[in-house]
Amino acid sequence: MKRFAALLLFIAILNSNITAQYTFEAEKTIHCTEIKNQARTGTCWSFATASFIESELIKAGHKDVDLSEMYVVRNIYEDKAKNYVLRQGKANFSQGSLSHDLIRIMAKNGVVPESVYSGLLDQEKSHNHGEMEAGLKGFLDGILKRKSLSKKWFVAFNSILDTYLGQEPKSFEYKGSSYTPKSFASSLGLDADDYISISSFTHHPFYEKFILEIPDNYSNGSFYNVPIDELVSIIDFALANGYSLAWDGDVSEKGFSAKQGIAVLPEDPTREDLFEAPGKEKEVSQQSRQDAFESYATTDDHLMHLVGSAKDQKGNKYYIIKNSWGELSPFKGYLYMSEAYVKMKTVAVMVNKSALPKKTSSKLFTIN
Secondary structure, eight states, X not given: OHHHHHHHHHHHHHTOOOSSSOOEEEXXXXXXXXXXXXXXXXXXXXXXXXXXXXXXXXXXXXOOOOBOHHHHHHHHHHHHHHHXXXXXXXXXXXXXXXXXXXXXXXXXXXXXXXXXXXXXXXXXXXXXXXXXXXXXXXXXXXXXXXXXXXXXXXXXXXXXXXXXHOOOOSSEEETTEEEOHHHHHHHTTOOGGGEEEEEOOTTXXXXXXXXXXXXXXXXXXXXXXXXXXXXXXXXXXXXXXXXXXXXXXXXXXXXXETXXXXXXXXXXXXXXXXXXXXXOBOOOOHHHHHHHHXXXXXXXXXXXXXXXXXXXXXXXXXXXXXXXXXXXTTTXXXXXXXXXXXXXXXXXEEEEGGGSOHHHHHHHTTOO
16 A cells, blocks of 8 residues: 555656646656665665666565665675775775666675665664765775785674664564575565666677776676667667666756756756756767766766656656655656756666567677
């Protein structure tokens, strides 16, 4: 009932005329869980991908599965620490990661429900990882100054995580049954091999895998490369067939406002009515998005959950995005992202392999 009520609210919001002169009509919506708030953390990647997996579970017939983002975050901190130490501090150690990192942890260590591991202690109401991250990195940088390391450092590192996030569960009870994190993931039918990441950049060949060169790809995850128009077609095909996607991209543009619930790529970014009414947007080419990426005009800023499509009153196409910044915006945590913005500012998406058009599958899965 909780998910059904949330869905009714979502549909009502999508079809409302809340923003001054923007009016939207939803064309396709994918069932998703309620809005969450990553608060003062850089863990959008876990919130976006957990929400994506929750929609996958809804599609598979599971009801109201609320996955713990912080169980995965904790495991990634452990993974990053080992990587950072082995690379003698010459690696990324921060709060950010990517969708494939949640999928890796899901396969390796499993998942747990939010009710089992929230990552909040001492009656905390919201997440704040600033002090914890500083303490973790300070500890690692301190031990790296030594000429040799004992095996105690990792135990000590985990003690810091225990203090801030709580001890991770080795086993737990959930709805009358006993699980380990791995057996819980198995009970949900989750298979890491079902999911792939797709990007679109010309400095690597199309229809081949490549390692995307962005700071948060600390684990050197591979992405399939397709032309941008085909990437948009993949998004559309997935939505049409009942699949959502995890979206990774740039949200630093003047045309992006989570507060207004709008993301557009205006031809004239100085327009005073930018978030009040639809206007002409930039034409996006493969070359223009490549130039933006290579000049740092497009950066890997934020991950969110792409859950639908819509049109404005002028017939322009938008995508419905579920954010993880609480019920911000007139759309209670959702925002509308124009097709032009998606074409220019998408860094990558994650999607179920079953949601790919046959022509795309035939091209991608001939890759060795």
